[in-house]
Amino acid sequence: MQRAQCLSKSSKGHIAVLACRSIASVIAIALVLSVATCSANNGSPPGSDAGPADDNSDSTFDIDIDQDPNAPCFATDPHADFDGDGYSIAQGDCNDCSRQVNPGAYDFPGNGVDEDCNGIVDDEPTGCDIGFDIEGLDPLDAARSLGLCRFTTEDAVGENRTWGVISAQYVFADGSTKSVYPDASGAACTGTGGEDAPPNALSHGILASFGTVVPRDGESMVVLSTGVAREGVNGDSPEKAKMCTKSATPSGFPTPSSAACPGVTIDDTAVANDPMALELRIRVPTNAKAFSFDFNFYTFEFPGFVCTPYNDFFVAILESDHLDTPANRNISFDNMGNPVSVNNGFMEVCKAGTYGGKSFPCPLGPAELTGTGFEDHGATGWLRTTASVVPGEEIVLRFAIWDMRDEVVDSTVLLDNIQWEIEEGQTGTDRPPIY
Ligand SMILES: [Ca+2]
Numbered sequence: 001m002q003r004a005q006c007l008s009k010s011s012k013g014h015i016a017v018l019a020c021r022s023i024a025s026v027i028a029i030a031l032v033l034s035v036a037t038c039s040a041n042n043g044s045p046p047g048s049d050a051g052p053a054d055d056n057s058d059s060t061f062d063i064d065i066d067q068d069p070n071a072p073c074f075a076t077d078p079h080a081d082f083d084g085d086g087y088s089i090a091q092g093d094c095n096d097c098s099r100q101v102n103p104g105a106y107d108f109p110g111n112g113v114d115e116d117c118n119g120i121v122d123d124e125p126t127g128c129d130i131g132f133d134i135e136g137l138d139p140l141d142a143a144r145s146l147g148l149c150r151f152t153t154e155d156a157v158g159e160n161r162t163w164g165v166i167s168a169q170y171v172f173a174d175g176s177t178k179s180v181y182p183d184a185s186g187a188a189c190t191g192t193g194g195e196d197a198p199p200n201a202l203s204h205g206i207l208a209s210f211g212t213v214v215p216r217d218g219e220s221m222v223v224l225s226t227g228v229a230r231e232g233v234n235g236d237s238p239e240k241a242k243m244c245t246k247s248a249t250p251s252g253f254p255t256p257s258s259a260a261c262p263g264v265t266i267d268d269t270a271v272a273n274d275p276m277a278l279e280l281r282i283r284v285p286t287n288a289k290a291f292s293f294d295f296n297f298y299t300f301e302f303p304g305f306v307c308t309p310y311n312d313f314f315v316a317i318l319e320s321d322h323l324d325t326p327a328n329r330n331i332s333f334d335n336m337g338n339p340v341s342v343n344n345g346f347m348e349v350c351k352a353g354t355y356g357g358k359s360f361p362c363p364l365g366p367a368e369l370t371g372t373g374f375e376d377h378g379a380t381g382w383l384r385t386t387a388s389v390v391p392g393e394e395i396v397l398r399f400a401i402w403d404m405r406d407e408v409v410d411s412t413v414l415l416d417n418i419q420w421e422i423e424e425g426q427t428g429t430d431r432p433p434i435y
């Protein structure tokens with residue numbers, strides 16, 4: 001095999017000295033480099049489609065980011081980030097020819113590739129979702145319960161700059177942490193609310209089951225509620241618990257009208273009653289283009305308060321640079337664009353009937369309501385939201401639920417099974433495979 005030295009301009013404008021191999025793909029790479037002066041090969045590339053190309057004619061090498069990470073890598077300059085993935089060899093990039101491989105990557109199981117460059121193939125940390133205290137107050141345990149098992153810091157550099165959870169916090173629906181209560185009717189509070197109080201400890205929990213419903217992954221799931229976030233009936237919850245907390249609603253909510261309820265004026269007051277949210281700051285893996293999570297929304301408002309100004313919301317607010325991120329940043333909505341409330345198109349765990357002028361076929365039946373406290377009411381059943389993200393970016397994801405107009409007639413959401421996806425997905429929500 002012939003070898004020679006190439007003087008090349010890398011995708012980030014650095015001069016890199018590369019040891020060339022005279023195979024077709026490498027010849028093609030050398031030819032598209034604007035300042036390449038390689039004399040290593042013995043002729044023209046065998047095909048014009050061999051290897052990546054400068055497809056936007058900006059004289060910058062556009063590397064094939066889906067390049068097989070098992071292909072031989074010729075980049076050897078320890079300080080040049082040849083593949084442009086943000087890591088040089090000196091910073092721990094064990095394959096400087098593939099953006100799929102670097103210390104910031106997710107080590108996807110089963111493909112035999114050490115994507116995260118720690119020297120061991122297919123060893124992404126898993127199984128951290130075990131044995132949490134239902135009443136536990138550590139929001140990092142909520143992240144673990146959702147299946148996020150890697151943690152990092154905002155300013156990490158080099159091989160320490162992994163993907164992972166940067167921070168987790170229990171907050172109110174607008175991201176704040178001091179309740180603006182009181183202004184309600186003065187009835188007895190459930191739990192630890194009150195003026196200036198932090199999020200009510202009974203409004204969140206980490207549960208191993210909710211009636212007969214079990215986690216989608218691992219041993220536990222996160223529960224957020226506008227009442228008491230526990231299974232079954234707990235005092236006034238879920239019929240009429242007052243947790244004595246308030247915040248603003250997330251920007252853009254409540255939505256001014258609902259396509260699901262023509263002619264009904266939805267309350268436009270931007271006050272979230274008994275709000276509860278979990279906010280996660282996460283560095284996305286450098287080899288992930290989307291993520292998904294599963295949720296299951298229960299509401300006491302079904303069937304008595306369908307299409308009324310009282311209808312509670314669950315939203316998943318995403319801060320991402322991806323262009324598919326909705327304008328109001330809520331990524332959980334039905335195929336009509338309705339956010340999740342008693343009026344969304346997914347209310348399918350219930351007894352069939354006509355309520356609030358709407359027909360509910362309830363194809364999943366009421367069985368999953370048993371033991372939850374929402375017997376004779378309704379739920380969506382497990383749903384899966386998928387959203388596209390930018391590889392390696394820092395996102396903020398806030399799962400939020402709140403009562404509208406008053407504090408009673410509660411709603412609860414189960415959350416679990418955050419997963420990274422290699423391919424971009426269409427942002428939206430659908431029924432996951434039953435398993
Ligand atoms: Ca690199």
Ligand SMILES: [Ca+2]
Pocket residue numbers: 083085093094095096097098099100101102
């Ligand atoms: Ca790399």
Ligand SMILES: [Ca+2]
Pocket residue numbers: 107114115116117118119120121122123124
């Ligand atoms: Ca590994």
Ligand SMILES: [Ca+2]
Pocket residue numbers: 226227240241242243274403407408409410
């Ligand atoms: Ca409530």
